[in-house]
Every structure is written in structure tokens, then in C-alpha cells.
Amino acid sequence: MFRFAAPIACALTFAFTPAWGQTAEADKIDSLFDALGLPEMIEIMREEGLSYGETLAADMLPGGRSDQWDQAVSAIYDTDMMYEEVRGAFGEAIAGDDIDAMLAFFTSEQGEKIIGLEVSARRALLDDAVEEASKEAAAIAMMDETPRYLMVQEFVEANDLIESNVVGSLNSSYAFYIGLIDGGAMPAGVTPETALQDVWSQEPDVRGDTTEWVYSFLLMAYQPLSDDELNDYIAFSRTQAGQDMTDALFLAFNGMFDDISRALGLASSRFMISQEL
Numbered sequence: 001m002f003r004f005a006a007p008i009a010c011a012l013t014f015a016f017t018p019a020w021g022q023t024a025e026a027d028k029i030d031s032l033f034d035a036l037g038l039p040e041m042i043e044i045m046r047e048e049g050l051s052y053g054e055t056l057a058a059d060m061l062p063g064g065r066s067d068q069w070d071q072a073v074s075a076i077y078d079t080d081m082m083y084e085e086v087r088g089a090f091g092e093a094i095a096g097d098d099i100d101a102m103l104a105f106f107t108s109e110q111g112e113k114i115i116g117l118e119v120s121a122r123r124a125l126l127d128d129a130v131e132e133a134s135k136e137a138a139a140i141a142m143m144d145e146t147p148r149y150l151m152v153q154e155f156v157e158a159n160d161l162i163e164s165n166v167v168g169s170l171n172s173s174y175a176f177y178i179g180l181i182d183g184g185a186m187p188a189g190v191t192p193e194t195a196l197q198d199v200w201s202q203e204p205d206v207r208g209d210t211t212e213w214v215y216s217f218l219l220m221a222y223q224p225l226s227d228d229e230l231n232d233y234i235a236f237s238r239t240q241a242g243q244d245m246t247d248a249l250f251l252a253f254n255g256m257f258d259d260i261s262r263a264l265g266l267a268s269s270r271f272m273i274s275q276e277l
Contacts, residue, residue: 028099029091035106036249037115038090042082044122049077049260051126060268063275072267076260085259086252093248101241110229114222121221131216138216151230152218158237164250165210166203171254172261173206174199179265185272 033039053073057065094102105111125131141149156162177195180186222230236242 025095025099026091028103029094030087032094032099032102032106032245033087033090035103035111035115037119038086039083040119041122042079042086044119044126045082046077046079047126050074053077053264056264056268061271061275063271066271069267069271072271073264076263076267082256082260085256089252089255090248093251094244097244097248098241101239102245105236105241110232113229114225114233117221117224121217124220125217134216134220135212138212138219141219142215147227148223149215149219151227151234152215152222155218155222155230155234155237156214158234158242159246161214162207162211164246165214166207168250168254168257169206169210170199170203172257173202175258175261176265179262179267180269181265182262183266183269183273185269 050070050073053070053076054065056073057069061069106115125134138149174196177186177190177199178192181190181192181195225233237246
């Protein structure tokens with residue numbers, strides 16, 4: 001569901017203490033967090049981040065990748081830090097919502113099946129060959145407007161997945177620029193204002209890439225679902241509880257990726273400057 005897992009990142013470390021107390025509602029939030037497979041997703045996002053760190057080193061660092069760089073990227077994508085930040089922000093955002101309805105769906109046999117498929121598909125896409133095959137299959141389904149593609153399209157629209165992921169990716173890209181600027185690696189003419197203009201100029205490409213990824217991921221993940229099962233998921237997504245949960249998830253992950261992105265920008269600046277000296 002969330003595309004912007006490895007696009008741009010950061011190196012800050014911080015402690016995060018959830019704002020809510022360990023109440024009955026907090027216990028439900030804990031259960032929902034686990035039922036949604038978020039601990040597993042965060043582990044996969046770390047693997048995506050480590051892979052992105054290799055690409056970033058090749059593209060931006062004069063001396064390329066090094067053991068020190070790998071250690072910095074590993075510290076940035078610290079699963080405990082990622083877990084605590086997302087869990088805390090998600091809990092704050094969803095407090096007071098109909099958590100019982102969310103739990104009822106995602107702890108059901110059908111809900112567990114859906115989450116299992118999403119996690120398995122995300123992990124499978126770590127393999128470049130699988131990702132490429134998935135994109136090719138999705139492109140054909142989209143071109144032919146197959147019945148399953150049309151159902152997935154309805155799911156995407158119900159959850160506003162394209163727009164939410166595009167906004168998240170652009171914000172992360174801007175945060176990365178700010179990290180580079182604050183770290184002193186950018187020329188004097190590059191300001192937050194010019195960085196914002198550059199980020200917005202990338203919007204069409206980001207939207208295209210996001211659309212391709214979202215459909216390739218969902219078409220692969222939901223292939224084993226029956227039409228009835230997918231329709232039930234779409235119906236839940238359109239409920240107030242479904243909308244509240246999706247909003248809370250994007251809010252939580254947006255914050256995490258913005259922090260990660262700015263920190264990777266700072267780390268990149270440090271390595272760029274040290275390697276040029």
C-alpha cells in the first residue's frame with residue numbers, strides 16, 4: 001500500500017515515547033498494529049532502504065560505497081526506531097476511532113489472509129526479477145482493463161493510494177534536499193525554495209512511477225483473492241473505520257519517511273564533503 005519505502009532517507013537518531021498511556025484502547029491499538037503486519041512491513045522497508053543506500057552511494061558519493069556508508073545507512077534504517085515512530089504516530093492518529101471495527105476485519109480469517117498476501121508480495125518485490133515481471137503483468141492488465149484490474153482500480157480509488165503515495169514521495173524528496181542543504185553539500189544557489197521547485201518538476205515522473213508500482217504490487221498481492229473477498233475489502237475501505245485507518249497509516253509512515261529522508265540527506269552531505277577533501 002505504501003510506495004515510498006526506499007525513495008529518499010535520513011540519519012537522525014531519536015527516542016520516541018508514545019503519547020498515549022497503556023490503556024485498554026492502547027492495547028487494542030497494539031493488537032491492530034500487529035494484525036496489520038506492520039512489524040513485518042517495517043523489516044521489509046529496512047531491506048528496501050539498505051538497497052536504496054547502495055544506489056544512492058553509486059549516484060552521489062564521489063568515492064562510492066564504503067563500509068562507513070553502509071553503517072550509516074544501517075543506522076538510519078534502524079527497525080526499532082522505525083517501529084517506535086510509526087507505532088506512536090499511528091496510535092495518536094487513530095485514538096478515538098472505531099478500532100473495534102478495524103480489529104474485527106483484520107483479525108478475521110479473511111483479514112489475516114489479505115495481510116499475509118500483502119506482506120508476502122512486498123517481500124517478493126525485493127527481488128528485481130520479480131518486480132520487473134510484476135510490472136509487465138500489471139501493464140498488460142491495465143491495457144486490457146481486465147476484470148481484476150478494474151476491481152483493484154476501485155480499491156486504489158477507495159483508499160486514494162496514488163495521490164497519497166505521490167504526496168508522500170514528493171515530501172520525502174523535499175526532506176532529502178533539505179538534508180543536503182543543511183549539511184552544506186549543495187551550491188550556494190540551491191535554497192529550500194529552488195529545491196521545492198525542482199521537486200515539483202518531478203511530479204509527473206513520480207506519479208507515473210507510483211501508479212506503476214501500486215498496481216503491480218496490488219495485482220500480484222491480491223491475485224489469490226476471490227472476487228467476493230476483494231469486494232469485501234473494498235467495502236471495508238469505504239467505511240468510516242477503513243478511511244480513518246488508512247489516513248492514520250499514511251500520516252504515520254509519512255512522518256517516518258520524512259525523518260529518514262532528511263537524515264539521509266545529512267549523511268550524504270557529510271560523506272560527499274569528506275570524500276572531496
